[in-house]
Amino acid sequence: MSQSTERPGNSRPNVKVAIETENGKFILSYEDFLFLERMLLNMGYRKITRYDSRKTFIRLSLSAPRPIIGRESSYYYSNNGYTVILHTTFLEKEKKWRDGSTDVGWNLIVAGDKPVYFAKPFSRTKGFILKFLRYAAISKWKIDHRLLCPECKAYMGIFRNPKTRQCFWACFNTTRHEGGVPKFESWDYELSPEDTKFLNIRREYTKRYHDKNKKEGKTPTPAAVIRKPWDIGNPENRI
Numbered sequence: 264m265s266q267s268t269e270r271p272g273n274s275r276p277n278v279k280v281a282i283e284t285e286n287g288k289f290i291l292s293y294e295d296f297l298f299l300e301r302m303l304l305n306m307g308y309r310k311i312t313r314y315d316s317r318k319t320f321i322r323l324s325l326s327a328p329r330p331i332i333g334r335e336s337s338y339y340y341s342n343n344g345y346t347v348i349l350h351t352t353f354l355e356k357e358k359k360w361r362d363g364s365t366d367v368g369w370n371l372i373v374a375g376d377k378p379v380y381f382a383k384p385f386s387r388t389k390g391f392i393l394k395f396l397r398y399a400a401i402s403k404w405k406i407d408h409r410l411l412c413p414e415c416k417a418y419m420g421i422f423r424n425p426k427t428r429q430c431f432w433a434c435f436n437t438t439r440h441e442g443g444v445p446k447f448e449s450w451d452y453e454l455s456p457e458d459t460k461f462l463n464i465r466r467e468y469t470k471r472y473h474d475k476n477k478k479e480g481k482t483p484t485p486a487a488v489i490r491k492p493w494d495i496g497n498p499e500n501r502i
């Protein structure tokens with residue numbers, strides 16, 4: 264792939280994703296990682312440094328739910344009280360993509376140390392890089408455009424209905440609202456039609472997958488629920 268020319272945002276980058284392994288995963292190259300990183304940095308994401316991670320470890324006295332091998336390249340972007348965190352599955356020191364059962368990319372939004380939103384994890388199948396980048400742009404857009412409550416004008420917060428797992432913008436300042444009820448807005452509020460279409464395609468695939476499971480009598484637990492949290496030894500230091 265060409266390293267010399269800057270690509271306009273809407274052109275399809277020539278990402279090398281040629282080798283499919285037995286389990287349907289694609290083997291990505293180091294150049295793919297460099298491309299991914301460059302695009303994320305251009306968007307305004309910053310790398311989570313070893314120093315940042317170490318400080319979080321010490322502050323919260325973290326211990327992993329399982330042995331963690333290698334350190335993944337991860338990125339963050341903060342605005343309006345929220346931070347988007349991206350885990351790429353690329354092992355920094357080894358300069359290779361993680362494989363095995365831990366090779367899904369993550370896109371989540373946190374408020375301080377508290378996760379408030381998880382995108383469905385990104386399996387490293389064909390199109391991983393493009394999907395990952397597009398989602399990174401969308402999550403960034405969402406926190407850049409954090410809504411104000413139409414009634415009390417406070418910031419609305421990201422709220423996930425625990426039953427349906429659907430996300431909304433919500434304001435629970437009920438005493439300041441006429442009628443004393445919370446206010447909700449669509450999670451995709453004012454998102455561009457192209458991005459909304461992209462999200463809906465991905466949601467449609469998820470829905471088909473769930474419908475298929477339902478037919479077969481299976482109820483798989485969402486990955487974000489399965490994902491074991493790290494043990495926090497210093498919960499009083501959480502922000």
Ligand SMILES: [Zn+2]
Nearest residue numbers: 412415434436
């Ligand atoms: Zn309000």
